[in-house]
Amino acid sequence: MTDIIKAILKINPTAEVSVSGNDINTIVWENGTTPISKSDIEAQLPIVEFDMAMADLRTKRNRLLQDTDFHALSDNTMSADMTTYRQELRDITNGITTVEQANAVVFPTKP
Numbered sequence: 001m002t003d004i005i006k007a008i009l010k011i012n013p014t015a016e017v018s019v020s021g022n023d024i025n026t027i028v029w030e031n032g033t034t035p036i037s038k039s040d041i042e043a044q045l046p047i048v049e050f051d052m053a054m055a056d057l058r059t060k061r062n063r064l065l066q067d068t069d070f071h072a073l074s075d076n077t078m079s080a081d082m083t084t085y086r087q088e089l090r091d092i093t094n095g096i097t098t099v100e101q102a103n104a105v106v107f108p109t110k111p
Contacts, residue, residue, distance in 0.1 A: 012036060015033045046099075050102070054093065057092070057105055061093070065090070068086060089108065
């Protein structure tokens with residue numbers, strides 16, 4: 001799904017559209033969908049980009065948490081270092097408000 005379609009769906013989740021490539025000038029409004037202005041769509045693009053950057057960050061973070069989930073089982077005693085590491089992973093998205101911040105995150109080192 002293109003960024004343009006994602007931006008349109010943020011405005012109108014039931015919109016039916018097609019776009020050639022990722023070119024805003026090729027939008028085809030289908031099945032009676034009311035067209036949305038290009039300026040309104042363009043205003044949503046930075047939000048879509050941020051949402052995608054955060055989704056990518058969360059996917060990476062979740063993978064790292066899954067890799068250490070066995071430490072959190074009831075029959076294991078988790079070290080303080082591992083507890084801290086896992087908490088740092090869970091907190092890694094706190095305070096991020098820009099794509100640049102999301103892309104610049106440095107993950108903690110696994111103990």
